[in-house]
Amino acid sequence: MIVRFAGFGGQGIVVSSYIIGKSAVLDGKKAIQNQAYGSESRGGECRGDVVIANEEIYELEPTNYDVLVAMTQPAYEAFVPLLKPGGTLILDSDLVVTDKKLEPKKIKKHAIPATDIAFKKFGRKIVANMIILGYMNTLLSPVSESALEKAISESVPKGTEKMNLEAMREGIRLAREGKG
C-alpha cells in the first residue's frame, strides 16, 4: 500500500508517514518512508510518503498512490490526480474543497473535519493528524492497531502520549461509526 500525506509544515504530515512506516516495521512488514518539504519548517508545503508491503520494496519513489491524505487545498489539487483509479482520498473537510474534474475515476472519498475536532475536543489543532491516522487505519488497516499505538507513543513528544492516543481513538470511533 502506497500512502501520501500532504499538507503544510506544522500539521504533522511527515510524522504521520513516519508513524505508519514504523508501525509496519513493528508488525514485521517491509516499509520505506520519504518526505519533501520547503526550506520553511512551518507553513510551507510538505508531504510524507510511505510504502508498506510484505515483500521487498524496490520502487522507492512511487508516482501513483493507493491513498492520499490531503490536509490543504494546494495539496489536494497537486496530488489527487496522482491517486490510482479506485484509490482512497481522505481529507480535512474544513480545509479542502474537492473538484471532480481533478479526480481519477472511482476513487473513494472520505472527508472529516479533523482539525476542527482536534481543536474542540482536545484544545490542540496539532492532533488532527492523529485523528486522521486512527481514521485511516480503521478504514484500510495498513497496520495493526497495537503497532500504531506503540509507534505513536514512541514518536510524539514526552508527556503528550495520552492526548495523541486519545485523538487516534477518536479517529477510530469516527471510522467505526461510518462518519465521513
Add this chain to the structure above:
Amino acid sequence: MKKHRTSPTTDSRYKPARPFNADEFGRVRRILGGKVLFVQGDAAVAYGALLAGCRFFAGYPITPATETSEILSQLMPRVGGVCIQMEDEIASVGAIIGASRAGVKSMTATSGPGFSLMQENIGYAAMTETPCVIVDVQRSGPSTGQPTEGAQGDIMQAKWGSHGDYELIALSPSTVQECLDLTIEAFNLSETYGIPVILLTDGIIGHMREKVVLPEFEEIELTWRREPTKPKEEFQPFLVDSTKIPEMAIFGTGYHTYITGLTHSETGYPATDSQVDHHRLVQRLCDKIRDNRDRIVQVERDYSDGDKDTIGIVSYGVTSRSVNSAVKMLRQDGLKIDHLRLVTNWPFPEKEVAELSERANRIVVPELNLGQVYHGVREAVAGRSEVIPLWKTGGEMHVPHDIVELVKGGVK
C-alpha cells in the same frame, strides 16, 4: 536462480590491537534504542560508525548529509567521543586525519560540493597511509546543483579526485541496512589497509527511512590498525613487511613517527630527490590494495540458470533497487537476466564484470549520472559483450519500466 554474495571479511591476519569489548558495544547498542529501528540512511551511517568504534567526527553541514552530523553531535559525547563542526570541509578531513593519527577511529560526512573540497586531504591521507572514513551522500552536481536530490555523480571523483597515483576503496550501499553494515566495513577496510575509505551513499537513501536491525557484538568483526611490534628504537613508521602495509604508531606513545605529504623514505622523512624512492613508495601505495583486491571486492550476483546467452545488468547503490524490480518483470517475461550488483565501486570489480561478459551478450548499465561505471564496465568487457548505458540525472530514480524497455531492445 543462484544468489551468491561474496563477502570477504577483513583479513584475519590483522587482529584488532585494541579490541572493543562486548560491554562497550552493548552500551552503544542501548543508547541507539531497540534492536529493530526505522531510520534514515544518514542515521544508519552514524549508528554504524558508533558500533564500529568511531569516536571522532568532524564535519560541515550540507544537505543531504547533515543528519549524520546532527545525530553524532548528540551521541558522540554520550559514548565518550568527540564531534566537532569545523569551519569547512577541508578542515573537516584534516581534523579526522589528525584524530586518526592520535589513535581514534575517525569519520566525516558530506555531499558533492564538500567532497570536492576534501580531495587534496584525501590524497594526503592516502600518501600518509592514515585510516579514515569519508561519507559522500551524493547529490546532483556539478557545483551546487540540486541540493536535495540524490545522484550517483561522484563515482569517478571518489577514485580520481586527488592528484597522483594512489588506490583507495569505495563502497555503495543500496539499502538503509547496508548504510549501517558498510559503514562498519568501511572502518574495517580503512584500518586494515591504512587508507581513506569512501562510502558513496546518495540523497535518496540518505533521507529515506527503512528498517534496520542492529547487529550483535558476536555477529560482526571489528578491526583496528596494527600497532608497532618492534621496540621503540628500531621502529620506522613506513617500513613494511610482505603485507606492504606499515604498522601504525599512535602520536604521543613514544614511537618516533613523522608523517608528511612529501615523498618519504621508511623513516617518514622527506626523500623527494630520488626517483627510486618515489616510485617504490607510490607503487606500494597501489600494490597494497591491488594485491588484496580479491579480499576487498564485494559483489552480489543474482544470475539466471544456464551460463550463456543471458542479458546482463550491472548496477550499484540506490539504482539496484529499481533494477531488482525490472529483473523481476523481465524474468516473468521469460528472459534470462543476470544482475551483478557492485557493492565495491573501487577497486573496480573488473574480474567479476569480465566473468559476466562470458555469459551475457548485452550488458545494460543504469546509473544516476551521464556515464561513470559504464566506462569501467566497457573496459572490463573488452568488446566481448555489447555495453548499453541507461543514464539519468535530475534527482529521480530510474523507473523500472524504462530498464525493462531498454533490455528488451528498445533504443533510448
